[in-house]
Amino acid sequence: MRRIAVLLPLLAIGVLAGCGGSSSSTAKPVVKVSGAFGQPPTIKIPAEKAGGSLTVxxxxxxxxxxxxxxxxxxxxxxxxxxxGTSHRLAQSSFTAHRPTLFAGQLLPGLETALIGQKMGSRVLAVIPPKDGFGTSGNPQAGVKPTDTLVFVVDMMKDFKANASATGTAESNGGKGLPTVTAVNGAAPTIKMPTSKPPATLVTRTLIKGSGPAVTKGQMVVAQYVGAIWSTGKVFDASWNRHQPFNFTIGATPTQVIAGWDKGLLGQTVGSRVMLVVPPADGYGKSGSPQAGIKGTDTLVFVVDVLGAFST
Structure with a gap:
């Protein structure tokens, strides 16, 4: 559950929708790229105007x-x-050492370039305005309506919309804690007990994954359901958006509530973890009115740790 939404304007280039669309083609002038997968690419863009066709x-x-x-x-x-005849680097996750999750609706030209590619591929996409942000451009990102965008993307790991924990079942909760039931590939169901919630953070591993342990500073990809202990109401779930959620664990400033930073650290990839989060490790005395969370509410999350990537 994200506390601080971090969406930089230049990062949004890769995840916001544009308008129009066209088929892939090869056109002059030619952009040249060299370098190994996973390493910052060397990109040479000629000092002339870009062509008007999508090149992949x-x-x-x-x-x-x-x-x-x-x-x-x-x-x-x-x-x-x-x-025009000049170009500039807008953003690079290679040099920032921050891989990202490509999810949701992409720019039309980028979607054309990436759909059907295999993981482990490096793809070049030269995207003209009609396949990018269209006639409006993206002033927030410094993209004019006449600008062409050049993407080089290394495709590392894919996640299905219904991706879920893949480890060995250890518990379904209970014994004073919520009980969790689930079918593989579907959102878990959380049944609250009639007892009072614990006063401190409780972490219970429901499914133990066989992957590496999550370490501070990694970019974590997860599915989750969040519910309120007192009512059982589900207030948020990545499953409902049909795409996983990502955040950097232990980031400064924080990207998630403290209960996530504390409770998911050290969990192994492939695990399903139940977090019982008291207000102090959740949204504090203010709660989160837009989500229907009061300052006294204890929250229950069931989190599937799908992947963890070093930054």
């Missing part, structure tokens, strides 16, 4: 799963803004 090139052919339209994936990217 698979620079490195991966051998992993094929990206489907409903999938999300973790990847690294570099973005250049090509304006």
């Amino acid at each position: 090139k698979t620079l490195i052919h991966g051998t992993g799963p094929v990206l489907q339209r409903t999938d999300a994936f973790v990847g690294n990217y570099a973005i250049y803004i090509w304006s």
Whole structure:
């Protein structure tokens, strides 16, 4: 459950919708890219005006799963803004050491470039305005209506819309804690007990994953359901959005409530974890009125840890 929404304007280039669309083509002038997968690419953009067609090139052919339209994936990217005969680097997760989760609706040109590619691929997409932000551009990101965008994307790991924990079942809760039931690939159901909630944070591993332990500073990909102990009401769930959620654990400033930072640290990838979060480790005395959470509410989360990536 995100406490602080962090969406930088330049990062939004990769996850906001534009308008229009066209098929992939090869056109001059030619953008040249070199470098190994996972390493910052060297990108050479000619000192001339960009062509008007969408250009897509698979620079490195991966051998992993094929990206489907409903999938999300973790990847690294570099973005250049090509304006007239000049260009500038807008943002690079390679140099920032921050892979990102590509989820939701992409720019039309970027979607065309990436759908059908295999994980492990490096893809170049030269996206003209009609396949990017259209006639409005994106002033917040410094993109004019006439600017062409150049993306180089390394596709690391895909996640299905219904991705869930994959480990060994250990518990379903109970014994004074909520009881959790679930079918693989579907949102868990949380049944609250009639007893009072615990006064301190409780972490219970329901499914033990076989992956590496989550460490501070990693970008974590997760599915979750959040409910209020006193009413049993579900106030948020990534499952309802049909895409996983990502955050950096232990970030400064924090990206999630303290109960997540504390309770998920050290959990292994593939695990399903129940977090019983008192107000002090949740939204504090102010609560979260927009979510229907009072300052006295204890929250219950069931979190599936799908992946953890070093930044």
